[in-house]
Each structure stands twice: as structure tokens, then as C-alpha cells.
Amino acid sequence: MRSIQLAGAALALVSGLAVSAPAFAATTRTFNLQTVVWVSKENPAQKKTVKKFGEVYGFSPSTLVVRQGDKVVINIRNLEAGGDDGHTFTLKAYGINQTLSPLSTDKVSFTATKAGVFQYYCEFHKPWMSGELVVLPSK
Ligand SMILES: [Cu+2]
Numbered sequence: 001m002r003s004i005q006l007a008g009a010a011l012a013l014v015s016g017l018a019v020s021a022p023a024f025a026a027t028t029r030t031f032n033l034q035t036v037v038w039v040s041k042e043n044p045a046q047k048k049t050v051k052k053f054g055e056v057y058g059f060s061p062s063t064l065v066v067r068q069g070d071k072v073v074i075n076i077r078n079l080e081a082g083g084d085d086g087h088t089f090t091l092k093a094y095g096i097n098q099t100l101s102p103l104s105t106d107k108v109s110f111t112a113t114k115a116g117v118f119q120y121y122c123e124f125h126k127p128w129m130s131g132e133l134v135v136l137p138s139k
Pocket residue numbers: 057085086087088122123124125129
């Protein structure tokens with residue numbers, strides 16, 4: 001990287017052109033996510049809602065913003081104890097399908113090579129248990 005910058009600077013001197021540094025350098029972006037229980041059969045006050053919609057879960061935060069080229073590290077805490085409340089963190093665009101261990105923290109990491117808006121979700125509770133990864137283009 002440094003040799004490329006030096007080569008660019010040398011080229012600028014030779015050609016008389018100014019070389020502007022990139023506005024943002026790629027970095028590591030770390031997020032801490034948790035599963036969220038919005039509606040649970042264990043909550044007596046939510047009985048009617050469970051009957052209508054089933055149990056409802058989510059991720060918090062549900063929007064992750066990074067830049068193309070960034071290394072992304074996502075620590076995901078699954079607050080559920082297991083049983084029929086299993087979760088996954090699935091981000092198809094990046095080939096990720098991570099089973100979330102009950103009452104544990106799992107780590108997902110990848111490099112955000114593709115710019116765009118990509119949905120992630122839980123295989124068992126999609127489409128409502130979902131969020132978006134926003135990868136801002138590097139150029
Ligand atoms: Cu789930």
C-alpha cells in the first residue's frame with residue numbers, strides 16, 4: 001500500500017499533477033449485535049399476539065453501515081436459551097449462514113468486498129427477524 005502511495009507521489013512529481021489521498025482508508029468495523037425478543041409465548045400478556053403472529057424476534061441493531069473494503073467483525077449475542085427458539089445470522093450475499101449458539105456470543109467476520117444494501121436474517125424467523133448491511137462504495 002505504502003509503495004503504491006509513494007509511486008503515486010513520484011508520478012505526481014513527474015507529471016505535475018496533484019494526487020489526492022483516498023477520502024477513507026479501509027478499516028476494521030466491529031459491531032455487537034444481540035437477538036431481541038419482541039413477542040414471546042412465555043409472556044402471558046402477549047398471548048393474543050403470539051396466537052396471531054407467532055413469536056417475534058429481531059436483531060439489534062438492525063442496520064450496519066460499513067465501507068467497501070472494510071473488514072467487518074460482528075459479535076452476535078444470542079439471548080435465547082435454545083429449545084424451539086434457535087436463531088441464525090444469515091447473510092447470503094456474503095455466503096454467511098451462522099448458527100447462533102444459545103446463550104452465547106458467536107463471531108462472524110468477512111471483508112465487505114461488494115457495495116450495496118444486503119439483507120441479513122434468521123433462517124427460522126425470517127422475514128421479520130432481519131436487518132440490513134449497507135456497504136458504501138469505495139469510489
Ligand atoms: Cu430466529
